[in-house]
Amino acid sequence: MANKERDSKQSRGVFGKFLDWVERVGNKMPHPVTIFLILCIAVIIISFLAAKAGVAVTYTGVDTKTKEIKEITVKAVNLLSADGIRYIFTDAVKNFTGFAPLGTVLVAMLGVGVAEGTGLITALIRKLVLSTPKQLITAVVVFSGIMSNIASDAGYVVLVPLGAIIFLSFGRHPLAGLAAAFAGVSGGFSANLLIGTIDPLLGGISTEAAKMIDASYSVTPVANWYFMIVSTFVITILGTFVTDKIVEPRLGEYKGAHTVDKGDLTAEERKGLKYAGIAFLIFIAVIVALVAPTNGILRDPETHKILGHTPFMDGIVPIILLFFLIPGAFYGVGAGTVKSSKDVISGMAKAMSSMGSYIVLVFVASQFVAYFNYSKLGTILAVKGATFLEAIGLKGIPLMLGFILVSAFINLFMGSASAKWAIMAPIFIPMFMRLGYSPEFTQVAYRIGDSTTNIISPLMSYFAVIVAFAEKYEEDMGIGTLISTMIPYSMIFLVGWSILLIIWTLLGLPLGPGAGLYYLLK
Template structure:
């Protein structure tokens, strides 16, 4: 098996047609945009100017968070600017994706530097058929939702490493993993913290109209679990038949010393891998043993390991750090790639060096998101869009499709799934209840729309990180490259997944535990 995807790329034929030309245009235009950091500086300035211009207008809508009339807050006022600059350090330091990425990358960096990840992938590829790599990567991405944001820092870069090591184009692996982790965010076979979080918000929205409404935290579980198979199949076809052939023309020009290879492993490396995997297994068993008792400190106030606020859920990123650091060190010592403690620190240092550009981008993203949230522009957009949808008075299936599409569009401006639903649920849920549509179905429609545009909006906090992952292999990668690469997934997912939801509804299949389609 060749280790160089360029050999395969030379023989591949890129599909022709209007779709490919359109994607090429999107990529070309997108890559002509300023550097992502400059782009977010420009967006920050735009928020300041728009907030000033729109702060003088009365909109006649009520802010569901306060019950008061919504006003756009002028971010150029003395009070707002003083708050902006006085909180700048805190805004950056407390920006959630930064800590998640850096802590996880410290452990992963050691495991990569010592050769553990490369050896593990080599062993995995020895037992996995090359044609099954795509669905495997997408499926692992979907399952990673259980571990909060772990998929962004673990599964997506490994998708590129796995494809590259197998002789396939690494950007196709990153695309497949990104599609599973983010595009299929609402598809999962295993319940996660997002399920009770969204259901709780939906229940609060429903109780605006009916104080007696109580929703099960897993009210969408059967639908999201069955959607996992749909996303895997769609992502498999799109990756292998459309995205990867198009990427054949993208020459790999990354630093060869930093890219994984597929050389033969010696006995010392195989012994190191065995010991490393045993150490990881022992650590996982120890974790399970301490989490199993009902009195475990890992459990939340309600006694669950997965409920919001449970220490286990909060420790996911730290556990990723530990569960890669430990086998990485064990492998390095056994295989001879770690001669002293300095080698371990060197692995962490190299991982942080690779994150320098990401940190610069994150600084400006954090400031933009702060100003955008403080201005209320995102809230205004969400409320006005929902009001326009309500005014249309569409039939049930078209209304549900409209909820999906509106959420898909709003996701370009308000990224957080929970924050966005906290804004929309008090509008969507009571509105559709008056049409006889249950909060369970409304929430399912929201989840489809929320997932499918994550992968094409540069405002999603982890989007620049995906650009950085791609630049490791193709240095010319920009926002346009990733957007064009992911657009086929987004469009296909939102169309087919919406049709799947409507068919699911028409057949009367159970949405989840104690869930209904009709209200009243």
């Protein structure tokens, strides 16, 4: 929210004044595009100084390609060297086009544009408003965000903007809905009722790290399942509390121009929803036919798995495109808003035309993330942080809490969960095993820290996407507003999730099937 609107409200308590300070400082900074440009320059200068000073780290880590444990030395890379300057120029386009959120957002928005342009999304929202109790809507948005993680990054593209529209349709502040969905999708990243793509990825790295102590040890993809099921409900409750009691009261009444029609559905709209429902069921039946059989076309042709790097998961973005496009087009036919294929294409074009500012922002943000990775500054910070925690000599629950905090801090500078874990697992899993804690325990503590600061890190890949979505409702939206809005979620998720793990530890509950808390050193 703009500062001029904030002035009309009273901040309550020290925490409220702190959030106002974060917002004021953040919003006094230049436009997000300019900020990322400044950060690019800062990384270039820091990389030069670090390389000249000979900054380097050596650690025992997991090679992400071979999955082998080995000694790895990482030196700061100078972006002002001849090779660095060549990289800045020659890889600028690749950094932009290879930026993961870019393709995901643009392709998915083609389908969303059709569903929005034909009126399907508006009709569905109105039906939701008419059938859902108002007091449950926040929990539904947060819970849906958490569950969306099963579909990789779909939640960022679909649920975050949808959360804003849902709240607006209930007469609530759209940024509160956006924040609630973002908190569920990103802050609750590791929680889920189902096994997601991150589970086998982290489990594989943990297995290799555990073999440094026990060559026969194996961490399965379901190693943290029980804990994450409970975490899903805990994060939903915490996210609902933060939204209703802290974030939305602070945002105040929405006075923007965007509105959502909340009247009863017309006969044409009901007919359109019927057409859309039939099309949706047929589409789902086709996807199930491609996935359900053991030798399904969208399963891995060798392992027959559905999750992981499989045709189904690698093709999830086109599936999302069709998920919205097909029902959207059929809704338009039934409701009379689609007369020909031109109307469908017009919806796609309109969606793309609204993404102009996002594309500009992504170009600069993608260069910043690429420079940070190329310079190895993120890896150096991760290793230094892990080494510090190892050296201070904490044990038991205090060590676990320190580990969660270090993981949360490192996550602000190094976005990839698997890349961080490849560095940290070989350090902390053996350490915790020697103290009598299982690799599954160490992994779940890492996941708590890794998830909770996603929503306040500009280095998080989709941060620029969220800023672009928010600007739709607040044109002068600054990074300070977004971060100050998300800080309460980050802090309360971190504290609440840590308390859950402490209680879990004191009760001695299993983390997943066959995955206990403790390890008996052989």
